[in-house]
Amino acid sequence: MGGINVGDEYTGMKPDVGFWRDTHMRLTGETAYDVKAVFEAHWKMASPDMLHSTRKAKFIPESAQLSDDKAIHPFPSGKTERSGYGWEWGSELGTMEGTHMGKASPSKDSHNVYIQIFEGNPGLPTPVIREMHFICLTQATRTIDVTNPYFIPDADIMMAIKTAAARGVRVRLLVPRQVIPKVAGAASRTYYGELVEAGIDVFQYNKGVLHAKVMIIDGEIAEVGSSNYDLRSYRLNYEVCAVMYHSDVARELTEQFERDLAEATPYRLEDHMHRTSFERMLDQAARLLSPLL
Numbered sequence: 001m002g003g004i005n006v007g008d009e010y011t012g013m014k015p016d017v018g019f020w021r022d023t024h025m026r027l028t029g030e031t032a033y034d035v036k037a038v039f040e041a042h043w044k045m046a047s048p049d050m051l052h053s054t055r056k057a058k059f060i061p062e063s064a065q066l067s068d069d070k071a072i073h074p075f076p077s078g079k080t081e082r083s084g085y086g087w088e089w090g091s092e093l094g095t096m097e098g099t100h101m102g103k104a105s106p107s108k109d110s111h112n113v114y115i116q117i118f119e120g121n122p123g124l125p126t127p128v129i130r131e132m133h134f135i136c137l138t139q140a141t142r143t144i145d146v147t148n149p150y151f152i153p154d155a156d157i158m159m160a161i162k163t164a165a166a167r168g169v170r171v172r173l174l175v176p177r178q179v180i181p182k183v184a185g186a187a188s189r190t191y192y193g194e195l196v197e198a199g200i201d202v203f204q205y206n207k208g209v210l211h212a213k214v215m216i217i218d219g220e221i222a223e224v225g226s227s228n229y230d231l232r233s234y235r236l237n238y239e240v241c242a243v244m245y246h247s248d249v250a251r252e253l254t255e256q257f258e259r260d261l262a263e264a265t266p267y268r269l270e271d272h273m274h275r276t277s278f279e280r281m282l283d284q285a286a287r288l289l290s291p292l293l
Helices: 030-046 068-072 091-095 128-139 155-166 182-197 231-236 247-261 269-273 277-288
Strands: 099-103 114-120 143-147 170-178 201-210 214-217 221-225 239-245 264-266
Touching: 030 114, 030 239, 114 128, 128 155, 128 214, 128 221, 128 231, 128 239, 143 155, 143 247, 155 170, 155 182, 170 182, 170 247, 182 201, 182 269, 201 247, 214 247, 221 247
Parallel strands: 143 170, 170 201
Antiparallel strands: 099 114, 114 239, 143 214, 201 264, 214 221, 221 239
């Protein structure tokens, strides 16, 4: 689960690309069956029989088997599950398709963690990954750390992250300086000045290509997956993300975030204001294409 695809550039061995920084993780236990179900649903959609059929593939997760301490998890599972704590995070998630809660089994180097899988695909009526991101951002009380290579948010996600900073949450956004394709990076830059003005710390990663997709909320909840913060990921792509409820997992990812910051430069409002006329024109032209990126 994570951002790594199959290609030489993801190993850092492609000369014209250079260093590649990504985050991936291995899931075991009950939650592996949830990811397997998503894989099989997408496999069926792509199979020749389905491509020549008028039937529409639809993935409906099985009921989650949870212990009595499930109330600590903010996201309801399946269609009807709602914990005493979770409903405050957004009862709409109780009707989402494509969500399921599992429990990863412990191994020598892993944590015993409650995990919820979020599937995104254009066939779902609700963009569940987008709603998950929105709820995390709006309900954070202390800290938000986000690493993402393509930060091209819609108005709701933009407002969620700005209002988090307005209510005193420390928000840090780590993005790459080198973006592939460049047009996506230009569109993303148009948001940085507004974010900095709102009190959000924006950092640009300098060491190479940053492709990790991670969010950490309040040092307690962490999300790792394939989705970016853009309309294509939320509504057009086939994506899958895991939300993990464990402070140790959040701590490890925060430590990696801090290591990445050592290779990054803060984006200042002066940087945004002192862009050349050509850079401004390029960025604004790319902004017009943001719904397609």
